[in-house]
Every structure is written in C-alpha cells, then in structure tokens.
Amino acid sequence: MRKLKAITLIIITLLLLAACAPGESPSGKPLAWIDTPLDGSTLPLASVEVMSHAADPGGIARFDLSVNGEVVSSAGSTSSGSLATMRQTWDPPAPGLYILEVRAVNNAGVWSDYAQVLVTIAGAPAAPEDLPVLPTAITPTPTLELSPTPLPLPSFVLSINAFCRFGPGEIYGILATILAGEEVPIIGVNQANTWWYLRMTDGTRCWASMLTGSPRGRYHEVPVVLDPATPTQVPPTPQGQQGCYVLNAQQQKVCTVPCPPNTDPVEACTP
Numbered sequence: 001m002r003k004l005k006a007i008t009l010i011i012i013t014l015l016l017l018a019a020c021a022p023g024e025s026p027s028g029k030p031l032a033w034i035d036t037p038l039d040g041s042t043l044p045l046a047s048v049e050v051m052s053h054a055a056d057p058g059g060i061a062r063f064d065l066s067v068n069g070e071v072v073s074s075a076g077s078t079s080s081g082s083l084a085t086m087r088q089t090w091d092p093p094a095p096g097l098y099i100l101e102v103r104a105v106n107n108a109g110v111w112s113d114y115a116q117v118l119v120t121i122a123g124a125p126a127a128p129e130d131l132p133v134l135p136t137a138i139t140p141t142p143t144l145e146l147s148p149t150p151l152p153l154p155s156f157v158l159s160i161n162a163f164c165r166f167g168p169g170e171i172y173g174i175l176a177t178i179l180a181g182e183e184v185p186i187i188g189v190n191q192a193n194t195w196w197y198l199r200m201t202d203g204t205r206c207w208a209s210m211l212t213g214s215p216r217g218r219y220h221e222v223p224v225v226l227d228p229a230t231p232t233q234v235p236p237t238p239q240g241q242q243g244c245y246v247l248n249a250q251q252q253k254v255c256t257v258p259c260p261p262n263t264d265p266v267e268a269c270t271p
Helices: 002-018
Strands: 031-036 048-055 060-067 070-076 083-090 096-106 115-121 155-158 162-165 174-178 183-189 195-199 205-209 213-216 243-247 253-256
Touching: 031 096, 031 115, 048 060, 048 096, 060 083, 070 083, 083 096, 174 205
Parallel strands: none
Antiparallel strands: 031 048, 048 083, 060 070, 060 096, 096 115, 155 183, 155 213, 162 174, 162 205, 183 195, 195 205, 243 253
16 A cells, blocks of 8 residues: 555656746746745844755856845856755844845846745844853753744735835835735835835835725834935826726726736726
C-alpha cells in the first residue's frame, strides 16, 4: 500500500511540473518569493536579512527590496541559471509594523509580482551574540508553541468614486481613479492621519482621502509615511479633460477622469 501511494505522488508531481515551464508563472512573469523572515513574525530591533528567490527560464537580472512602499535595496543577480538566490539587509529605524516586499526582473525586462511579508519590529535591541547566557535558578513553566498565522493586510473600501493622488492633498496630481466598492490594501498613513497610502493591483502607490471610504483590518498599526515634496504649482483640475463612463457598485454609469485602465475608449465622456 505504501509503495502504491509513493508511485501516485510521483505521477501527480510530474504532471504539475509539466503544466508550465520551469520558473515561469501562468501569466508569463518571473516568479519571486521570500524565504525569510516569515510572514507575521516578530523580530528584534537589529539588522534583518531578507532571503528571497526568483525563477525564470531566461534568467533573473535584478532584485528590488521595498519597505513600506519605498525601495531600500536593489541588487543584481549573480546567477546564470533559471533560479536565482538573493540576500539583502535592511536596518529598521524604530520599532513598529513593516511591510517587506521583493520583486525580480528577468533578462527580458519583465517584472514579477510582489512577494510580501508583514513583520513586527520589537522595541528591545538584540543581545550581542558574544555575551554568555547565565543559567537561572527558576525552572520556567513549559508553554505551548503555536505556529505564527499570517496577518492579513488592512484595506480601504471606497464608498464613492475617488482620485488616488501623488501625495496626501488635493494640491497633488491625480495618479489613478478608484471606483466605489473597490477594496485596496493600505500600506501607510500620512502624519496628519487624514489620508491613506494605498497600493494598487498593478503595484502603483498613491494617496486617497479617508473621507472617501472606510478602512478594514489592522489599519491602526500601519506605519506613518512622510509626505512627498509639495509641488510648486497646483495641477490643473480635471474639468474639461476626457474621461470614460464606468459602472459603480450600483451598476450605474459614472463619468470618471482620468480613464481607468482597460476602459473601452468608445465610452468617452467629458465631465
């Protein structure tokens, strides 16, 4: 019976490997993932080594490591094969909740999707490794160790159609349009606690006013992100620009400027 189960497992594995080329995702992009640290882990206030892998039939050219939406390390791959390994170091500035993201680009210039983990940096720094550990006279009571459960990212659900801007304020230019009913991950908040820093499905990062929707999840733990430089000129208003009709959550047509991605240009409108 055991031999039959082993043969069945081998056959299933071979079928899965034949489904796609090695190192190639169904979308044709490279594959990237983070080995360490683990999602949901708590780390001391010390240097963190981020170990990641990426795979692509044409080879991997570079890895980018981002923390809370900002690239902190970009390193070229030394591997000539389809599988590449990368070790990058990040020094957390203070205790808190941090989002670590890794993505890789292949030799053809195609980027992978973001691999992401959420970690907590504790307040006490790590003890030096060369200090001896003194024995204690009290025998600690054994406790049950539980495997860490991945923590879901907080999100922002739009109650109306809204613009997502380059910065937290209407003086900043429009980067994207979010429709009523959409749910977007929250990766930060501004210093005044009035705008959310969001990450769109295509990796774009932009700001949306808290008045345009409601947050969900552990949003009170997201890090504070400094405002970008204030633009020297107020960008032109979208009035008069060409927009597109899109359907909101109530299946009603709404003229939206600028046009969201993948919108039929025949449905053009001017607000």
